Amino acid sequence: MKKVLVADDTKNIRILLTTCLESDGYIVITAKNGEEALDILKKGDVDLAFIDIKMPLLSGTEVLREIRSNGITTPVIIITAFATIKNAIECTKLGAVEYIQKPFTVKRVKAVLEKMLNEQKKLDENNINTLIDEVENLIDNNNFNDALDRLKKFNINPNDPRLYLLYHKIYNGLGNKEMSDKFLRAYKIFNEN
Template structure:
């Protein structure tokens, strides 16, 4: 059974998500603030995190930043009633898989869970490894197809852009190669 951490300072949101997720067959752990969430994340194997962005003391963005800095890559769904472009960009760069606007419906939660399941089935790491093998074997067009798939799944995957840059470098297209290398840098990918 997959474990889901629900982090929100509003009890009603925690209760709503707990009920919805339990019905879908998930084991739920809740946290009322960012510090509590960090402790749970560091001591428990969590499969999915629903994280409120606006909380007292430690914001959801800071929690996300801290867990990414210690190498935890659990899928994170950011929840907010106060959506801003800056927050959306910051959270996307930190690897949030969904930016969920409050209020939301149980149908929206089910849709997000399906999206997360599809991500598992289309594991980026596996796609990247396969693309690297194809590049090594000179099968560049097949590698491009796989890398495009990885980018469609996770648009902030810097390594995919870097590998696309390498492919176009091999093909002698320095303009396209440079564009992909530039995008890889935007997502802080350094080989």
């Protein structure tokens, strides 16, 4: 996650979150009300949003409801000074990924970010494992061109030896010995590390 929206009508909260996030390498865009936040989110160029639940013009809940109804899946962390179970349930149903109560500390913000990054890593690893299973199934069924197309559509860590083994199997099945041997050598090199 690189670009983060911080939407809060309290200037000090915007400054605190901006400073905290920028120190971790994020690019921060701020909004001081719900309408500004909604406009920014609709443009689709943020990777994460911190949204205050009580803001002028549109509440954080209304912003969340609106973006979800428009198919915008940006992860949203709700910020509130008025933590209630009702608010937490409503925001969770609307797809908020976390809930931070004011006043909060930089340590709390960093803990939430770390938790999200860890969850994203797990999700990415699950997606890669699913992709590898799909490609292996295509190879087993001699669908080498489909396997190649499927594999090329994904960004897999180039240090992952499984990638080279799959390419080796695909090119072997396609009868391209030169490419097959090249990927087998790469597999052996990366598998040793």
